[in-house]
Amino acid sequence: MKVLLTGAKGQLGSCFQDRLPAGWEVWATDSDVLDITDLEKVKRAVIDYQPDFVVNAAAFTAVDKAETEHKTAALINETGPKNLALAANEIGARLVHVSTDYVFDGEAITPYIETAKTNPLGVYGKTKLDGEIAVSQIQPDALIIRTAWVFSEYGNNFVKTMLRLAQDRETLGVVSDQFGCPTYAGDIAQAIIVLLQKKSAGGIYHFCGDEMVAWNEFAEVIFSSALRQGVLTRKPVVNGITTAQYPTPAKRPKYSVLDCEKIKNQGVILSLWKSRVDEVIAASNNK
Numbered sequence: 141m142k143v144l145l146t147g148a149k150g151q152l153g154s155c156f157q158d159r160l161p162a163g164w165e166v167w168a169t170d171s172d173v174l175d176i177t178d179l180e181k182v183k184r185a186v187i188d189y190q191p192d193f194v195v196n197a198a199a200f201t202a203v204d205k206a207e208t209e210h211k212t213a214a215l216i217n218e219t220g221p222k223n224l225a226l227a228a229n230e231i232g233a234r235l236v237h238v239s240t241d242y243v244f245d246g247e248a249i250t251p252y253i254e255t256a257k258t259n260p261l262g263v264y265g266k267t268k269l270d271g272e273i274a275v276s277q278i279q280p281d282a283l284i285i286r287t288a289w290v291f292s293e294y295g296n297n298f299v300k301t302m303l304r305l306a307q308d309r310e311t312l313g314v315v316s317d318q319f320g321c322p323t324y325a326g327d328i329a330q331a332i333i334v335l336l337q338k339k340s341a342g343g344i345y346h347f348c349g350d351e352m353v354a355w356n357e358f359a360e361v362i363f364s365s366a367l368r369q370g371v372l373t374r375k376p377v378v379n380g381i382t383t384a385q386y387p388t389p390a391k392r393p394k395y396s397v398l399d400c401e402k403i404k405n406q407g408v409i410l411s412l413w414k415s416r417v418d419e420v421i422a423a424s425n426n427k
């Protein structure tokens with residue numbers, strides 16, 4: 141199998157390369173090699189490389205920055221996947237695209253299924269939703285995986301931010317009224333590989349970690365793990381604060397738990413995120 145991977149230096153892109161099954165070949169590209177917003181370059185790359193699958197791990201993921209950089213966010217999150225779908229169609233390659241829990245408004249009280257009504261609260265979520273729509277219109281057989289609260293040993297994420305802040309802060313205020321499921325990027329990569337290997341039907345699949353938490357509870361799990369592993373010598377006190385006490389440019393859903401039954405039925409194992417936090421902290425410690 142030949143895979144053209146975009147966003148190769150991001151969290152998911154890096155984890156995907158680490159998990160490539162034996163016999164699969166990958167051309168791992170990032171924005172410096174293949175800018176997904178450039179249709180001609182995308183088409184040339186796809187036609188030249190002739191992949192079986194195009195896996196799009198590229199995105200504009202700065203949720204707050206997107207509020208003021210609408211045009212760039214739309215180019216990367218909507219035009220980019222649209223270009224990849226158009227190019228993939230030219231050679232009959234299958235596209236895998238990744239989206240977000242932020243397509244929902246967070247007003248639900250039970251986990252969101254794939255067909256639940258979308259209503260993004262911010263520019264990031266809106267541009268990601270537009271990307272999903274473009275992909276599914278151009279290539280109905282494409283796989284679209286919505287995920288949430290991504291962390292890994294690579295790039296920037298909540299686990300790394302908390303560990304950094306813990307170095308010199310004795311107390312931390314962390315939001316306690318937004319609920320979601322942390323997800324390890326390596327498990328998303330594995331889920332994509334399983335769906336491709338099983339030739340799962342096209343459409344949207346939800347995939348996230350196995351347990352819901354609020355951000356302050358996520359922070360507690362991180363600090364306990366770091367303390368246990370000797371990465372921290374003391375645990376900062378985590379004070380739960382409300383969203384109102386921590387205003388951000390982008391509004392975020394207060395509840396964005398995804399129902400993962402559909403992907404589980406394809407044989408995909410959910411992300412056991414607490415043990416993944418242990419592994420990511422151990423890996424960061426060894427670097």
Ligand SMILES: NC(=O)c1ccc[n+]([C@@H]2O[C@H](COP(=O)([O-])OP(=O)(O)OC[C@H]3O[C@@H](n4cnc5c(N)ncnc54)[C@H](OP(=O)(O)O)[C@@H]3O)[C@@H](O)[C@H]2O)c1
Pocket residue numbers: 146147148149150151152153170171172174175176177196197198199200201216220238239240241268287288289290291295296325
């Ligand atoms: N992070 C989260 O918490 C989260 C939550 C839900 C869903 N998701 C989704 O999960 C997917 C993977 O996220 P991630 O956390 O792995 O993202 P990430 O670490 O921010 O990586 C994104 C990658 O996309 C690349 N990129 C940006 N613009 C590009 C362009 N025009 N052409 C080609 N590459 C470009 C970036 O490269 P440069 O650095 O060179 O720009 C970066 O390597 C995304 O679809 C994201 O929307 C993420």
